[in-house]
Amino acid sequence: MTVAVEALPCAEWSIAKGIPLDVEPGTLLEAARQGDQAAWDALVARFTGLVWSIARSYRLGDADAHDAVQMTWLRLVENLDRISDPERLAAWLATTARRECLQLLRKARRNRIDAGASALDDLADPGAPIDADLLLDERDRALWRAVASVSERCQRLLRVLMASPPPAYKEVAAALGMSVGTIGPTRQRCLDRLRQVVRADVRLASQLGGDVL
Amino acid sequence: MSDDELMARLRRIADEVDAPPDLVAESARAAFSMRRLDEEIAELLHDSDRSQGQLVRGETAGPRALSFRAAAVSIEVQIEVADDRVTLSGVVTGASGDATVESTTEAAQTVRIDKHGWFRIGDLPAGPLRVRLTADDGGGVTTSWFTA
Numbered sequence: 201m202t203v204a205v206e207a208l209p210c211a212e213w214s215i216a217k218g219i220p221l222d223v224e225p226g227t228l229l230e231a232a233r234q235g236d237q238a239a240w241d242a243l244v245a246r247f248t249g250l251v252w253s254i255a256r257s258y259r260l261g262d263a264d265a266h267d268a269v270q271m272t273w274l275r276l277v278e279n280l281d282r283i284s285d286p287e288r289l290a291a292w293l294a295t296t297a298r299r300e301c302l303q304l305l306r307k308a309r310r311n312r313i314d315a316g317a318s319a320l321d322d323l324a325d326p327g328a329p330i331d332a333d334l335l336l337d338e339r340d341r342a343l344w345r346a347v348a349s350v351s352e353r354c355q356r357l358l359r360v361l362m363a364s365p366p367p368a369y370k371e372v373a374a375a376l377g378m379s380v381g382t383i384g385p386t387r388q389r390c391l392d393r394l395r396q397v398v399r400a401d402v403r404l405a406s407q408l409g410g411d412v413l
Numbered sequence: 414m415s416d417d418e419l420m421a422r423l424r425r426i427a428d429e430v431d432a433p434p435d436l437v438a439e440s441a442r443a444a445f446s447m448r449r450l451d452e453e454i455a456e457l458l459h460d461s462d463r464s465q466g467q468l469v470r471g472e473t474a475g476p477r478a479l480s481f482r483a484a485a486v487s488i489e490v491q492i493e494v495a496d497d498r499v500t501l502s503g504v505v506t507g508a509s510g511d512a513t514v515e516s517t518t519e520a521a522q523t524v525r526i527d528k529h530g531w532f533r534i535g536d537l538p539a540g541p542l543r544v545r546l547t548a549d550d551g552g553g554v555t556t557s558w559f560t561a
Contacts, residue, residue, distance in 0.1 A: 232445070240445040248441050252433035262434070267540055267560050269437050270517065273444040274541055274558045278454060304560065306462045310477070311494075340426050347423065361420060362427035391416050 226286030233280050244273065246365075247290060251297045253363035254375045257356040258301035264308065271300040290367070294374035342407045349397045354390035361387060440517065447517065452545075455481035455488055455556045481544075481556040488544060488554075492561045499561040500535040503544060510548040517541050537561070 223239075225246065231239030251272050255265035275296050276283075283292060335341045347358060360367065360375050367375075369383040378386070398404045414422070459480040481488040486507040493500045501514055505526050512532040513523040519538050526532045526546070545555040 237442075237445055241442050244438060244441040248433050248438050251441075252437060253427070256431060266434070266437050266440070269433070270440045270444060271541055271558060271560060273441040274447060274517075277444050277448045278557055280448065300560075303460075303462070307477075307560065310462060335426065335430055340429070343422070344426055344430065358420075358423060359427070362424045364424055364428050364432075366420075366424065387420075388416060391419055394419070 224286075225289045229280075229283065229286045229289055243276075243289075247293050249364040250290065250360075250367050250371060250375075251293055253360050253367075254294060254297040255301055257359035257375070258298075258305060260301060260304060264304045268297060268300045268304055272297045275300075290371045291374040294367070294371045298375050298377060339407055342404050343398075346394055346397045346401075346404055346408070350390060350393045354386075354393055357383070357386055357390055358394075443517065447515075449555055452553045452555050453483045455483040455486060455554050457557055457559065458482045458487075460559075477561075479559055483554045486546065486554050488546065488556060490544060490556075490559075494539065494561055497539050498535070499537040499539055499542065500533070501537065501542070501544070501561075502533045503531065505530045505532070505546060508546050508548050508552075508554065510546060510550075513545045513547065515543050515545060521545075 223242065225243065228239040228243050228246075232243060248269065251269045252265065255268040258268075260268055272293060276293065283289060335344060347355060350358070356376060357372070357378075360372050370380050372378075372383050373380040398408050457479060459478075461475075461478040477492045479490045479492070481490070486505065488506075489504045491502045493502070503512060505512065509526055509528075509530070511523050512526050512534070513521050514534045514537055515521045516538045518540060522534050522537070524532050524534055539561055541558045541560055543556050543558045545553060547553050
């Protein structure tokens with residue numbers, strides 16, 4: 201399944217998920233401007249996966265991730281009549297989501313400072329770890345744990361790339377404040393790092409070797 | 414396994430273990446009902462959280478302060494949070510009338526802006542908020558959304 205799904209264009213992917221969205225985002229945006237809730241819902245269906253993945257990539261816990269996603273959509277409502285280039289809507293959402301995530305991280309830091317936390321606590325990860333035990337497949341669990349061992353930068357990039365449907369590189373770049381040209385090479389390096397983690401761990405290697413390496 | 418195959422496998426796992434909760438999509442759809450046509454938006458001009466330097470142990474940041482600005486009106490808001498409930502204290506320049514605080518989860522609260530331009534509204538939910546000024550002559554200005 202893997203390669204075929206990766207190659208599906210966005211519209212077909214949506215149909216595969218049960219949402220008949222072969223309509224361009226620009227058309228949906230225009231309809232939403234006219235007040236069409238169904239068009240809005242279709243935009244939400246198409247891009248919430250991306251926005252959620254961005255919030256998770258910044259390690260926001262459930263409540264903050266929810267706020268970040270909701271704020272991103274509220275900003276789109278605010279700016280509905282001001283988005284000049286509908287083709288760039290996805291990248292606009294990604295940039296906005298990034299900004300909201302950074303704001304929520306600042307807020308979390310301030311709350312820890314106000315609570316009297318030390319400067320070291322200040323660096324602690326505010327997000328909750330995702331429960332890999334939910335995964336039935338033992339090899340999936342092992343792979344998910346391996347992801348947690350690569351650098352923070354790689355984890356962040358990979359989490360955005362895991363969005364469903366698969367995001368374009370320009371959206372990934374907007375989400376992370378990186379240039380589009382660095383996404384491909386960084387992805388390759390991060391996946392190589394992931395393979396090294398698997399290779400270096402005897403147990404992971406025996407569980408995943410044939411799959412991943 | 415190729416990079417694309419590995420990536421697709423990771424995506425499948427993320428779908429299984431960390432898909433957006435239904436509530437998240439629901440509130441994203443509901444955001445559309447917060448649209449306000451033909452009302453001026455006061456944009457965020459300054460956020461004390463963004464300009465504070467590195468604080469060290471023992472220092473506190475103090476209440477967060479936001480400034481919003483529309484063509485003829487400015488609104489300063491100070492945010493205090495206690496037990497996950499929010500109190501907003503505001504001062505308005507260039508308008509008089511009512512101040513209303515809206516959230517996405519609870520009923521809006523309205524108070525009269527006093528003669529010095531001040532207003533204060535407490536017991537608000539954490540999460541997205543915005544302030545709307547309704548002038549006595551009927552004109553309205555709404556701040557952009559912020560999270561307390």
